[in-house]
Amino acid sequence: MSSLINTVCKSPKRYPFLALAVVFSVSLFLSAQEGALRAPTGTFAGNAASIGASGNGSGTFYLIGPSVSVKRDIELGHDILLSANELQNAGRYVAIVCLSECSSIGFFVAPSKPVTLTFLVHPSRAPVSQSGVIDGVAMPFDEFHNLVLAPANVHFEWGAKDSNPISRVVQTRDGVAWFRTSSGKKAGPLQVSASIDDLTATRVVQQVASEPCSLRIKGQPTPKGVVVETDPVRDCSGNPVPDGTIVTFTAKNGDEISFVDAPVKQDVARATLLVKVPVIVSAASGVAMGNELRLSGKD
Numbered sequence: 001m002s003s004l005i006n007t008v009c010k011s012p013k014r015y016p017f018l019a020l021a022v023v024f025s026v027s028l029f030l031s032a033q034e035g036a037l038r039a040p041t042g043t044f045a046g047n048a049a050s051i052g053a054s055g056n057g058s059g060t061f062y063l064i065g066p067s068v069s070v071k072r073d074i075e076l077g078h079d080i081l082l083s084a085n086e087l088q089n090a091g092r093y094v095a096i097v098c099l100s101e102c103s104s105i106g107f108f109v110a111p112s113k114p115v116t117l118t119f120l121v122h123p124s125r126a127p128v129s130q131s132g133v134i135d136g137v138a139m140p141f142d143e144f145h146n147l148v149l150a151p152a153n154v155h156f157e158w159g160a161k162d163s164n165p166i167s168r169v170v171q172t173r174d175g176v177a178w179f180r181t182s183s184g185k186k187a188g189p190l191q192v193s194a195s196i197d198d199l200t201a202t203r204v205v206q207q208v209a210s211e212p213c214s215l216r217i218k219g220q221p222t223p224k225g226v227v228v229e230t231d232p233v234r235d236c237s238g239n240p241v242p243d244g245t246i247v248t249f250t251a252k253n254g255d256e257i258s259f260v261d262a263p264v265k266q267d268v269a270r271a272t273l274l275v276k277v278p279v280i281v282s283a284a285s286g287v288a289m290g291n292e293l294r295l296s297g298k299d
Contacts, residue, residue, distance in 0.1 A: 114140035215290030
């Protein structure tokens with residue numbers, strides 16, 4: 001290139017357009033050298049960093065990133081210092097330096113180490129003996145609320161009182177780790193925890209009885225009709241069903257049929273049927289059917 005410049009300079013009238021092109025190329029080359037930038041590497045959120053800026057002269061510096069924008073005057077030939085406050089948000093940043101022309105460079109800021117662990121468990125109440133009914137999701141965040149995307153092992157553990165806990169280790173993917181499990185056979189609280197290193201979050205799922213499994217009823221005539229009640233109502237695992245579970249009593253006397261809904265209270269449902277004897281009484285709750293009870297005036 002130097003020989004070409006010398007030739008053009010000796011005979012500028014002979015190569016007017018070539019001379020202009022050479023001058024323009026040299027100007028661009030020098031301008032590019034004045035605005036050369038060097039991006040920081042291995043930058044983490046909340047840590048200071050610097051951008052190398054070679055050349056000479058004064059210019060204007062711009063920094064554009066997630067939820068941040070900065071503008072200030074700088075002198076080339078010195079590193080451009082970025083404070084920890086300017087780099088709190090993880091993501092892609094663009095640094096711009098403008099003299100007579102502008103040059104830019106991009107770089108990434110990674111989340112710092114986890115300091116909090118968000119742990120969600122669904123549902124808060126789960127019927128017993130249900131397959132895959134409980135889900136848990138864990139997400140680690142750094143002190144600036146950035147989701148930590150670097151893979152990390154999350155230790156999940158769950159167990160009910162008087163039972164051996166079950167554990168599982170899951171590696172986060174894009175900042176998320178999750179598990180799914182079945183509910184136990186016994187009603188009561190199920191404690192579920194997630195931990196990364198020394199960070200632990202705990203949730204409680206209340207395991208409740210599922211649908212009644214069978215019904216047994218008994219009753220007797222009264223001057224006003226028939227009083228009936230169930231034996232203690234339980235699910236198929238032997239857990240008492242929650243108070244408020246509805247039991248429907250049906251009374252059939254010839255072509256006359258009547259119904260009464262009664263809630264379970266303290267394990268038992270009771271109702272008074274305003275019917276005349278003889279009568280056939282049955283009960284149902286969910287998919288569970290009770291025995292038929294035949295009552296007459298002689299009972």
